[in-house]
Amino acid sequence: MHGYHINQQVKVHRMDSWAKISPPMIYKTLAHLDREGMVISRREREGLMPERRVYRLTQKGKERLARLVEKSLLDKNITYDLSNLGYFFIFALDQDKALQCLNKKRELLERTLRSLRKRLEEFRGKTPANRFLVLEKDYDRFRSELHHLNKIIERVERCTEWKQEAFLDGDRPPSRQERGGDEEGR
Numbered sequence: 001m002h003g004y005h006i007n008q009q010v011k012v013h014r015m016d017s018w019a020k021i022s023p024p025m026i027y028k029t030l031a032h033l034d035r036e037g038m039v040i041s042r043r044e045r046e047g048l049m050p051e052r053r054v055y056r057l058t059q060k061g062k063e064r065l066a067r068l069v070e071k072s073l074l075d076k077n078i079t080y081d082l083s084n085l086g087y088f089f090i091f092a093l094d095q096d097k098a099l100q101c102l103n104k105k106r107e108l109l110e111r112t113l114r115s116l117r118k119r120l121e122e123f124r125g126k127t128p129a130n131r132f133l134v135l136e137k138d139y140d141r142f143r144s145e146l147h148h149l150n151k152i153i154e155r156v157e158r159c160t161e162w163k164q165e166a167f168l169d170g171d172r173p174p175s176r177q178e179r180g181g182d183e184e185g186r
Contacts, residue, residue: 073101095162
């Protein structure tokens with residue numbers, strides 16, 4: 001994959017909404033990863049297009065990515081949530097390891113929610129509204145995170161072929177033909 005394609009994928013998947021990613025950062029990181037042996041690169045030219053550098057993960061890079069995904073899924077600092085990074089690159093882990101990490105994350109979120117619920121009960125009517133609302137907001141955010149985490153766990157458990165394409169098949173929108181034809185003419 002080349003740097004421009006990576007940048008396009010960042011935009012398509014809106015990764016820049018939850019991670020600080022910019023085109024210069026992509027190219028600087030690719031050069032660093034190349035020096036560290038995490039990727040290998042080669043120059044390529046397609047037709048009349050300008051020459052570009054194409055990158056591929058090495059085994060060392062795949063192992064490092066797997067460690068980073070595992071770390072992000074197990075991140076205990078849930079106020080700065082790295083889970084999105086882990087969810088996005090979950091296929092860097094084998095399926096059993098992914099489930100193990102996701103279940104640990106669920107335990108952490110459930111503990112956090114119990115603690116927040118207790119604090120909400122203790123502080124209700126005893127603390128200024130602005131402080132209480134911060135607790136309430138955190139509780140709602142973690143409850144939503146747990147809801148989505150449970151959906152991901154369910155999908156990982158149901159996945160019979162551990163690859164991204166198979167993982168997404170269950171939520172594939174029906175084709176126009178499956179919906180009963182072209183709806184634009186109606």
